[in-house]
Amino acid sequence: xxxxxxxxxxxxxxxxxxxxxxxxxxxxxxxxxxxxxxxxxxxxxxxxxxxxxxxxxxxxxxxxxxxxxxxxxxxxxxxxxxxxxxxxxxxxxxxxxxxxxxxxxxxxxxxxxxxxxxxxxxxxxxxxxxxxxxxxxxxxxxxxxxxxxxxxxxxxxxxxxxxxxxxxxxxxxxxxxxxxxxxxxxxxxxxxxxxxxxxxxxxxxxxxxxxxxxxxxxxxxxxxxxxxxxxxxxxxxxxxxxxxxxxxxxxxxxxxxxxxxxxxxxxxxxxxxxxx
Numbered sequence: 001x002x003x004x005x006x007x008x009x010x011x012x013x014x015x016x017x018x019x020x021x022x023x024x025x026x027x028x029x030x031x032x033x034x035x036x037x038x039x040x041x042x043x044x045x046x047x048x049x050x051x052x053x054x055x056x057x058x059x060x061x062x063x064x065x066x067x068x069x070x071x072x073x074x075x076x077x078x079x080x081x082x083x084x085x086x087x088x089x090x091x092x093x094x095x096x097x098x099x100x101x102x103x104x105x106x107x108x109x110x111x112x113x114x115x116x117x118x119x120x121x122x123x124x125x126x127x128x129x130x131x132x133x134x135x136x137x138x139x140x141x142x143x144x145x146x147x148x149x150x151x152x153x154x155x156x157x158x159x160x161x162x163x164x165x166x167x168x169x170x171x172x173x174x175x176x177x178x179x180x181x182x183x184x185x186x187x188x189x190x191x192x193x194x195x196x197x198x199x200x201x202x203x204x205x206x207x208x209x210x211x212x213x214x215x216x217x218x219x220x221x222x223x224x225x226x227x228x229x230x231x232x233x234x235x236x237x238x239x240x241x242x243x244x245x246x247x248x249x250x251x252x253x254x255x256x257x258x259x260x261x262x263x264x265x266x267x268x269x270x271x272x273x274x275x276x
Contacts (some may be wrong), residue, residue: 001157002027004049004057006072008039010119011089012063013128015161016044021130022160027053029072035125044128054079059157062088062096065225070099073111082108085157089116091178091226093141093171101143112154113141113171115178116163121217135164141171179233184241186223187234189216 001024005012008030016026020043029049030036039045047053054060054076062069069088080086086109088096097113104111118136120127138158142150145168155166169177193216201209227234251259 001025001059002053002057004028004054004060005045006049006060006062006069007064008032008035008045008125008128009063010123010125010127010132011116012061013039013044013125014118014130014132015061015063015089017042017128017130018133018160018162020044020046024160027057039125051076051079055081057081058084060084060086062086062090064090065222066090066092066096066229067225070096073100073103077103077107077109080107080109084109085153086111087114087154087158089114091115091182091222092229093174095229097141097171104143110150110153111143112150113174114154115139115141115174116161121215123219123222131162133161133163135162137165137167138163139174140166140168141174142168145170175230176233179230179237183223183227183230183234184237186215186218187227187238188241189213190218192216 001019003015003019003024003026005016005026005028008016008028012028012030016028016039020026025047026045027047027049028036028039028045030039036045036048040047049057049060058081060080062072064072066088069090073086086100086104088100088111090096090113093113093115100111100113116133116136116138118133120132138161140151140154142154144150151166151168155163189212193213248260248263250256251263
């Protein structure tokens, strides 16, 4: 299979490595020339993704910011073969699906929104690895919700990545859920580490500190854009969290043991309910 990949960061680079490892031909487009050259030297990329190679690709994966991915598809959609499958790997879905479904319809190829639920706190090709997606969910936003044939086609095309499951949803529901499961943890972690006490933590921290602060080490530009693209959902979750924090603070300030115990018990029971 000939695969085109837009962007060679952590996600795009890992996709390139996964497909190359299983013997597929990978073409890539990357603004950073040194990164593209390194990917070629590493054997993850076999050529440039451009006007000459785009028509050869049976699968194209968009792995840069949503706005940039949509703009690339709008500019290059005319070169894509009608039999090709195009998926994005962006962190939000409403903008890119809203822009890319019409492009695919206009030029006759198939576009499916996607979001691999895998990654790390590090970014860039040097941290990419072929097994990044092994066992992870790949959330899909298809143009038609119940097209079993299309979903099977997508799963077959993504087989070299070894995803563990393929949840199907709408762009609206995806962005609502991702505000809670992904974007909020990054905000909370990034805000938490700003305490002046953080500089003195060594020797006093263990698993809970590491778990909470891991994703504070993020790509600021990328995450800021994702937060703004999903502003309504992120603000909703932030307001819920701030209200909860205020309740804990009030109980502490009032030295209300019963209220504080009840709040903690409520959170414990909620964890058991949603994950138990």
